[in-house]
Amino acid sequence: MNLGLQDKVALVTAASRGLGRAVAMELAREGARVAICARQEGPLSEAADAIRQTTGAEILAVPADVSDPQGVERVVEATLSRFGRIDILVTNAGGPPPGRFLDFTPADWEAAVQLTLMSVVRLCYAVVPTMRAQKSGSIVAMTSVSVKQPLPNLILSNSLRLAVVGLVKTLADELAPDGIRVNAVCPGWTKTERVEQLLRDRAARNGTSVEEEEAKITAAIPLGRMATPEEFARAVAFLSSPAASYITGISLLVDGGLYRGV
Ligand code: NAD
Numbered sequence: 001m002n003l004g005l006q007d008k009v010a011l012v013t014a015a016s017r018g019l020g021r022a023v024a025m026e027l028a029r030e031g032a033r034v035a036i037c038a039r040q041e042g043p044l045s046e047a048a049d050a051i052r053q054t055t056g057a058e059i060l061a062v063p064a065d066v067s068d069p070q071g072v073e074r075v076v077e078a079t080l081s082r083f084g085r086i087d088i089l090v091t092n093a094g095g096p097p098p099g100r101f102l103d104f105t106p107a108d109w110e111a112a113v114q115l116t117l118m119s120v121v122r123l124c125y126a127v128v129p130t131m132r133a134q135k136s137g138s139i140v141a142m143t144s145v146s147v148k149q150p151l152p153n154l155i156l157s158n159s160l161r162l163a164v165v166g167l168v169k170t171l172a173d174e175l176a177p178d179g180i181r182v183n184a185v186c187p188g189w190t191k192t193e194r195v196e197q198l199l200r201d202r203a204a205r206n207g208t209s210v211e212e213e214e215a216k217i218t219a220a221i222p223l224g225r226m227a228t229p230e231e232f233a234r235a236v237a238f239l240s241s242p243a244a245s246y247i248t249g250i251s252l253l254v255d256g257g258l259y260r261g262v
Contacts, residue, residue, distance in 0.1 A: 003242070005088075006030070008033070016040065017043060021047050022229030033057060048061035067119055085130065093115050096157050098153050099156070112157075116164065128180070139180065139183070141168050141185070148251070165184050168182050168184045181244070181247065185236050185254060188259070189256070221257060235254045
């Protein structure tokens with residue numbers, strides 16, 4: 001299927017590695033020009049080089065922290081100044097720290113709100129006026145399967161990602177008359193560097209192997225394995241593209257069947 005992404009301009013945040021990088025790579029492979037950001041210049045420019053070399057696409061790398069209002073402003077301004085438009089915004093950020101309610105203070109909640117919720121809010125404030133002027137645009141917010149089924153030991157993520165879904169659903173309604181679609185995508189267990197580190201930590205803590213820890217997780221996944229970042233990225237590329245022109249306001253699970261609800 002032709003996704004219709006040729007020459008579209010996409011901004012993918014938090015994309016020096018993991019899911020964000022895989023999404024940027026997939027959009028570039030489909031012919032989009034892509035702006036990416038992450039906090040550290042070194043890994044970011046390494047990612048940009050790798051995407052350029054693999055796809056031949058035009059890639060703009062802007063060091064920026066999406067939990068910082070000025071970081072959001074900087075990356076959006078740089079994207080508009082280079083490409084003159086933004087067709088696709090994929091919001092991503094690092095996950096808030098794991099833990100249970102009594103592990104955190106209100107200050108921890110404030111920091112997580114900036115990272116997980118306000119980054120999406122600010123990115124939308126910065127990009128929506130351009131999309132409205134264009135009379136078209138597609139926003140995809142990366143969340144987690146936890147918005148359908150809260151995960152143990154992740155109270156900050158479980159709580160704040162639901163606010164992102166509320167934002168997505170409401171914006172889908174408000175912005176549809178302007179030709180702007182707004183969706184969420186919800187990864188389940190996907191084998192990124194972060195998850196590989198998590199498996200190593202669990203193995204060290206439990207005196208087991210990485211394979212044993214992975215098997216405990218995949219036992220609950222009907223497809224019997226974790227996703228690859230590329231599998232997740234293909235779903236995002238579709239959802240963000242003109243091929244999904246009648247889809248707005250959804251939360252698309254990419255979880256191998258982990259969520260058992262209907
Ligand atoms: P990762 O740690 O491998 O990659 C995170 C990326 O975000 C890196 O490029 C990092 O540099 C960048 N980043 C982190 N904080 C940032 C900030 N404040 N500003 C700009 N860039 C920042 O993580 P991942 O596995 O790719 O996960 C991405 C997101 O998806 C996270 O929020 C994670 O919680 C969520 N998620 C991941 C999974 C999974 O299985 N991998 C499942 C559900 C949800």
